[in-house]
Amino acid sequence: IIGEGNREAASDNLINEGKNESIVHSSDDKKDYYDIIDVVKRRRSSGGVTKAPKYMESFDSDEDSESEVKKLKSDFEKKDADKMASSHKREAKSTTGDKDRKVTKLNGSELECPECDYHTRNVSTWLSHLRLKHSTTPALSGLALRCDCGNESLSEEHSRMCTIANVTILQKRDGPIRRLTDLKKPTVMCVLCEALPKTPRGYTRHLRIYHKSTLIVNGIYLVCDCGCEVRNEQDNVHADGCDKRQFTLHKL
Structure with a gap:
C-alpha cells in the first residue's frame, strides 16, 4: 500500500496516466469491477499510480474492495430499475392515451x-x-349520414x-344546395307578402x-x-351592368 508521503509526491502526469487507464465507472462497464480493483492494486504496488480515482480510494483491503463493489x-x-420503471410508466401512459382517444373510423364504402x-x-x-x-354542410345541402345501426346524424361524432x-349518404331534401355564405346574406321580404326577391329588378317585378x-x-x-337607388322599374336598367346582387329597403 502506497504511503501518504508518496501520494503527495506523485506527479500530475502519473495521475493523469492513472485516470486515462481503462478504468471506467459507467453502466456500460459495470460487469468488470473486480478486474478494475486488480488493475489499481497492481499499479499501486508497482508505483505506477500514486492516487486512485475517488470511488476507489477506500480499497485498502480485499474486504473493503468487495464491499465497495457490491455497493456500486x-x-x-437501482438506477437501472428506476429507469425501467419510468420507461414502463411512459409506455403505459402512451397506450392509455391511444385507447382513450376516439377517432373517426374508415367507412365501409366510399362517401x-x-x-x-x-x-x-x-x-x-x-x-x-x-x-x-x-x-x-350536410344540413344546408339537405343531406344526412345514416349509420348501419340506424342512427342519422349531420356530423362525425357518431362515427x-x-x-x-x-x-351512407341520404338525400333528405330536394332543391338547390345552400351555402354558408347564404346564411350571411341579408334578405328583403316583400312588404305585401313573405316573398324574398333576390334582386332589385326582381322586387319591382314581383x-x-x-x-x-x-x-x-x-x-x-x-x-x-353598388349605390344606385331604385324607385321604379325604369331605374332597374342599371342592373344590366351591375355585379352587385344585394340591396336594402328604405322608406320614402
Whole structure:
C-alpha cells in the first residue's frame, strides 16, 4: 500500500496516466469491477499510480474492495430499475392515451361528394371537403349520414363512438344546395307578402305582377349595393351592368 508521503509526491502526469487507464465507472462497464480493483492494486504496488480515482480510494483491503463493489453494483442496479420503471410508466401512459382517444373510423364504402368527383372513406374528411371546397354542410345541402345501426346524424361524432360506424349518404331534401355564405346574406321580404326577391329588378317585378303595385305606392325605395337607388322599374336598367346582387329597403 502506497504511503501518504508518496501520494503527495506523485506527479500530475502519473495521475493523469492513472485516470486515462481503462478504468471506467459507467453502466456500460459495470460487469468488470473486480478486474478494475486488480488493475489499481497492481499499479499501486508497482508505483505506477500514486492516487486512485475517488470511488476507489477506500480499497485498502480485499474486504473493503468487495464491499465497495457490491455497493456500486447495488447503486447501478437501482438506477437501472428506476429507469425501467419510468420507461414502463411512459409506455403505459402512451397506450392509455391511444385507447382513450376516439377517432373517426374508415367507412365501409366510399362517401361521394354531391357536387364533384371527390370521394373518401373518412367521414370527417368528407365533411371538411364539403365545408372548405363547396362552402356547405350536410344540413344546408339537405343531406344526412345514416349509420348501419340506424342512427342519422349531420356530423362525425357518431362515427367516433359507434362500433359499426358504416354510413351512407341520404338525400333528405330536394332543391338547390345552400351555402354558408347564404346564411350571411341579408334578405328583403316583400312588404305585401313573405316573398324574398333576390334582386332589385326582381322586387319591382314581383310587386307589379303579383300585387299590381309599385315601390312608390307602398312608400318605399331600394338601394343596391353598388349605390344606385331604385324607385321604379325604369331605374332597374342599371342592373344590366351591375355585379352587385344585394340591396336594402328604405322608406320614402
